[in-house]
Amino acid sequence: MTRSVGRGRLDADAARAEAGLAAHAGHLSGPFRDALGEAADTVGRRLRAALVREDIGDARARNAGLGRRHGFDRVEFGAAGVGDPADLLAGLDAPGLAAELRDAVVNLAVALARGPSRAGPDQVGPDEAAITAEQIAVAGHNLHPCGRTRLGWDTADVLAHDVESGHTRVGFVAVRDDGHLGDDVGLLLRDWYPRLPAPPPGFRLQPVHAWQRDAVLSRRYRDLLDDGALRLLDAELDAVPTGAVRTVLLPPDAAGRRHYLKLSLDILITSTRRSISVASTRNGPVVSRLVRRLIDADPDGHRLLPLAETAGAAVPAGSGRDMSVIVREALPALRPGETVVPGGALPALAGRLAAVTGAGRDGARAWLDAYARLLLPPLLRLTRCGVALEAHLQNCLPTFVDGRPHRMIVRDFAGLRLHAPRLAAAGHRLDLWPGSVIGTADVGTLRAKIGYTALQAHLGEVIIALGRAHGLDEDTAWGTVRAVVDDTYAPLLADPDAAADHAALTAPRAPHKALVRMRLSGGGDLYVPVRNPLHGRA
Template sequence: MSSTLSAEPRSATPGATAEVWARAGARLVARAIAELAHEQLVVPEADTGAGGYRLSLGAADYAFRAERDGFSAWHVDAASVRRDGAPATDLARFFLDARVAAGLDAVSLAEVVREATATQAAEAHVLAGARTADELLGLGYAELEQHLGGHPVIVLNKGRIGLDAIDLEHFAPEAHGTITLVWYAAHPDLATYSALPGLDASSLLAEELGAAERAAFDAALATAEPDADRYVWFPVHPYQDATVVRTLFAGELATGRLIRLGHGTTAHRPVQSVRSLVAPGRRDVKMSLLMRNTLVWRGLGAEATRAAPAASRWLGELYAGDPELQATGIGFLREVASVVVRHPHFADLPDAPYRYTELLGAVWRDPVEQHLTAGESARSLATLLHVDRDGRALVAELVARSGLDVEGWLRQLFRALFPGLLLCLTRHGVAFCPHGENTILVFRENVPARILVKDFAEDITLLPGRDYRGLPPEADRVLVRWPLAEMAHSIISAILTGHFRYLAPLLREHTGLLENRFWSLVREALLEWRAAHPDLADAFDELGLLAPTFERIALNREQLTGGGFHDRAERDAEPDLTYGHIPNPLHVAGEPA
């Protein structure tokens, strides 16, 4: 058993009954059909006799009702999906049926079945613990994150390869629990501490550990190591402690180059990424996990982790030098400190799969609460896609509580969301990855007022050939550089096709707002910004946000057919896989594109 929190396993997943399992499966099969059809891995055909669609996969036929949106994407009615006439409730079986159509080889398909089963189990857990909109909107940022459903585009979004059942019951966000961390100290030839100027390791530890914890850890280290002042302290996720530290670092533990200090006492909540933890009165902390979820292993790359504070410092200087950027209200959750721990053997094997060079590390990040003022609350952008146990959309509840009509509320959302991101892109040549989890909406009286953005060292993108004044060399070495047209996907893929593609039909269903009106409001907001920035109009146009078509981002195609993607020596730093083009509902013929 990899968990260290309990000597006895908990009971089976609460609510994992046949009914909940089937409901979770029906939702996921509908999503799988919709997303694979959107990425053209499978091709449904109209079934005029039944008034819906049919997907013939050879092994089985699927019949369902669906609607198409402005991107020609599919929105499948989960209750309508039938496999050879019976309700379709088995996600793994769907992928087995789709093997030939999707071009999945046996090795890839076996991994898919594994992740599909795990994802359906996690989805059942989410459904079993579902709460009402009133309850959910009364929760704080981190606790609310534990009730959300994960990445909306990727079907196998909770595969979490590496975690066993007991791990999931302790460490998955949908378990709604808290975690205490295990603290270690490492010899300085193994570990490197980096931080913003003025935040030395002693200051950080004084802020992140209570006095009693610090005293106990000091005593443990002094007993084991007379030269204790040189050692670098860092927290480890309990899963990583059991699966990595006490196994792969056994030699370092035996020789005293790595010393276990003990369990901390602060209760942290895991949010959707699993490896990121939030605790009241503490900074957020992100740690390496030898776990594969969605497209990658969830370790921390050594160079990016070491450079994280430098990248945050530079971003802060950029922000401080642009009063207009400050006026947009955008805020950055800085990565203020980090620790990287080197494995002495895998470090000498540069062509090993990258997960073996990302085994231990930690990044401390500004907490959301630090950026809030009186009367403000914070929720991730992903919250807007959540539907409660009674079928009520949280976004509709927020609109109803705001006192605004839906169009007025959306105008405020777009004014909070776009200006800061567009200024960073067009004026400063800086893009983030502002998807639903990385973008936090700050609300005043249930109205979006501004945004906070997180994840920098691994997700900031810069322009090639541009000289960025003051950019530290250690950050320059790790930050990816793409042309502006590729950087535009920080808005196109992360927001328009990766979030609004789902928000528009949700608003139609729950508020009556027509989808074409939704996209008209988005277009109005973008053109309003363009008109207010004539000096940046050319750069805005180069982004192609109003072009007739977008490249189709194909994350599921990449995950399902990526071959040895997960075993490469380096993480993929290329743009997301694309497959053909999709119509852009923001484009209006005859008007500026």
């Protein structure tokens, strides 16, 4: 039974959304109202868990001993306990977060009302299949309460461009040469899609999200438009939005190949505005080549497939973030019997996949062992070399053959961390754009990145799913993961860096990325110490 939503600001936000649905998709009004209680409870439970885990406000009162504890001090609640998740912020000065939470509730209810989009009969490739499966994770980020926040969009925008829409549009602008920075992405696209127009002489064609073109560029850059340095064009390409929303899949090009574009989208999702820095557009190809070299030298490199970012460009006007684009390669061809599962969908499917290795807890433990041995060894060895990939569920697409873990595809290098001293010691020059946040000289930052994303946000969610589906005891599960960590580092312990990494990842306490604290502070990454389930299991 769904929980009724309390009256107040959330009701007002829901009424505005329902009016938008009545105008643009009347058949969704009833399902939207029915889904509001479930949406509010989902957002509230995630917020309540984050407040307790991050020790924010009167966390003890919010916990009240009712939550179920998991590894890394995660607490899961059976109910939010409030009609409006923002009520859990009582005593905190957080009006911005309250608005984001209510927006998340409304947009989650819209998504629940819509249901997943379906690929057409001519859309059966791995990329389309992965995007369709991403919609299983309807609430978005598995730990963040604002996974469905879309502040900046109204209901019509959500209906037109969100992941459940199944389609969106890429627009184009012409940028004068002296206002363009980076690769000529428009020239690439014109080669792939010959029907696209050539830019005027002295200009470059720059792809932008259609919403960004219409809602942001047309009003924010009136000076450039009036001066003629920037021109809005009518040309468009159809595209399919991914779970990341701002990353879209393009149609097959003239040679039948697929490509992704990561586009600036100035809306708030999980408390972050989804525009793209100049640094990200310039670093993507450089980082892709570095990661590829390191993976090629790894004994398990054939099982780890990074999706390269092959080109990028920006327009350094205003914030420098509003017209950025990154080109990413598509998924590789799958082998006979191989299927790809986006990480966000994996918790919902892990129980079924694990059944192939045997019944009950033993089968689940064997499957977890195989999965952890696919995920962790190459990532931990990369970290030893100075590269910590952001391997949370949203960035990983594992593949399976007959349900058994086979390969791990990773994407999006914007959130990784590169440790310059370790890379230099290994003979790799770190040539990043000035001011890039992905570079660090702090080895603790490097370890926190891989520990939080791969162990806590990724394997932690999979372990909970296996417990629910097969009764796998969490102590047993984390002992299985600890064995994989130990086996990975065993031949490397003569190296002081590897030994220190192993000690840090199995220490009594581990750094947990404090998503709500970060939003309240308005700063960069913040971590809080949590109890480490890998400690003491050697």
